[in-house]
Amino acid sequence: MEAVAQKYKAKDYKSELKPIWCPGCGDYTVLNAITRALAELALPPEEVAVVSGIGCSSRIPAYTSVYGFHGVHGRALPVATGLKLARPELTVLVTGGDGDGFSIGGNHFLHACRRNVDMTYIVMDNQVYGMTKGQASPTTSPDWEGSKLTPEGTGINPFQPLVVGLASGANFIARVSSSDPVNMAQIIVEAIRHPGFSLVQVLSPCVTFRPEQAEWRDIVRTAVVDYTGDAARAARRLMTDDGFNVGKVLFKGERPPFRPEFEVTDGSVAQLEARFSL
Amino acid sequence: MSAETGDPMPIRSIPELLAHALAMETEAAERYGELAVQMETHHKADVAAIFRRLENAEKKHLGELTEMCGKVELPHIAPWDFKWSTSESPEAIDIGKVHYQLSVREAVQLSLEHERKASEFYASVARTTDDAEVGRLAREFADEEQEHIGWLETWLAECGVEDSTVVEDPDPPLSQE
Numbered sequence: 001m002e003a004v005a006q007k008y009k010a011k012d013y014k015s016e017l018k019p020i021w022c023p024g025c026g027d028y029t030v031l032n033a034i035t036r037a038l039a040e041l042a043l044p045p046e047e048v049a050v051v052s053g054i055g056c057s058s059r060i061p062a063y064t065s066v067y068g069f070h071g072v073h074g075r076a077l078p079v080a081t082g083l084k085l086a087r088p089e090l091t092v093l094v095t096g097g098d099g100d101g102f103s104i105g106g107n108h109f110l111h112a113c114r115r116n117v118d119m120t121y122i123v124m125d126n127q128v129y130g131m132t133k134g135q136a137s138p139t140t141s142p143d144w145e146g147s148k149l150t151p152e153g154t155g156i157n158p159f160q161p162l163v164v165g166l167a168s169g170a171n172f173i174a175r176v177s178s179s180d181p182v183n184m185a186q187i188i189v190e191a192i193r194h195p196g197f198s199l200v201q202v203l204s205p206c207v208t209f210r211p212e213q214a215e216w217r218d219i220v221r222t223a224v225v226d227y228t229g230d231a232a233r234a235a236r237r238l239m240t241d242d243g244f245n246v247g248k249v250l251f252k253g254e255r256p257p258f259r260p261e262f263e264v265t266d267g268s269v270a271q272l273e274a275r276f277s278l
Numbered sequence: 279m280s281a282e283t284g285d286p287m288p289i290r291s292i293p294e295l296l297a298h299a300l301a302m303e304t305e306a307a308e309r310y311g312e313l314a315v316q317m318e319t320h321h322k323a324d325v326a327a328i329f330r331r332l333e334n335a336e337k338k339h340l341g342e343l344t345e346m347c348g349k350v351e352l353p354h355i356a357p358w359d360f361k362w363s364t365s366e367s368p369e370a371i372d373i374g375k376v377h378y379q380l381s382v383r384e385a386v387q388l389s390l391e392h393e394r395k396a397s398e399f400y401a402s403v404a405r406t407t408d409d410a411e412v413g414r415l416a417r418e419f420a421d422e423e424q425e426h427i428g429w430l431e432t433w434l435a436e437c438g439v440e441d442s443t444v445v446e447d448p449d450p451p452l453s454q455e
Binding site for chain 1: 320356365366372373374377378451
């Protein structure tokens, strides 16, 4: 314990706008975990940006006092990539849901993992499109019959975000549960500190369209094995995992983040012409 | 995952106890405030009023505690290093346990459960510490929590049938037709 006053409190990272999520929604605790993590890292709010796409969980930027960009469906990662490359001194977080990230934004997800820009992607996975009233998402199990659009289930394999993220080159992978917000804050701190693209999957129940997910809090268990830097070993663990091992980092890679060198220019037309002259 | 374990690790100094108390009262006040807003948003004025009243009571506690801390140099404790046996501080209601049709009785019961946990935390600090002054102050804090507990117990006893009934939602959230 350090005998120092805490520079920022979690509340300092919250905006005046109050969330309108359904009571009981896991996204409330994710917001609390993010603000706790930022306070623990003592990051000045003006040096942090949260970027999101569309969906319930993508509302997070509005509820924080840091810079925010509530963008286009599925396009949070390219926006965040551009921001981080242009302003490398910013701490960039990306927040969103499973539909936004793995379906509409699926292609961007693959290439963000490959590119390994230094940012943290927090995906609130509730296996449903909640904002549009409960359709099957990429991570929904094939036999879920809760939507009238898929009355006999989708019949197709659910997307495996952590396996795909690992295979695509994400440099940090963890799964947490919204039922343990303090552990989540600790993992988010680690994710932000780790260089490169960090992927944090949060099991965040949709209490309205997937009320049965309220049971997740009793099903999840703390993973028994600590993280590995060996992608093959991490992959084997994920392939034999039932999706409910949470609370620990699974993989920490050592791939250097993508940081392109930019020329310092005065922005003049003459300099641009000189650069592109043949 | 949300299981609680037994007695916390001993707290051995007044600054450490005050840091725990300050964090607990802050989180309790903020959480009651968050829940009040949630219930107001969902037009549950009667339930929101309970949480708002508790928020104000916790803010009062917090004000007194902040004054007591005065110029004491408090240690910085990371959220995951506090010595309570719950994930969040014991007085903060678990957000995952509320729902949009929460009845007055359920709200009082939830609040009572967490006020009791807060009191029990301080009692366990008093039991496990080897510092007499920490023990004395922890018992004092536990007694202060009893005030809210008594108030909520009375409220619970006075809950009528209408306070226990979940009103049927005339426009329930339905999966897309």
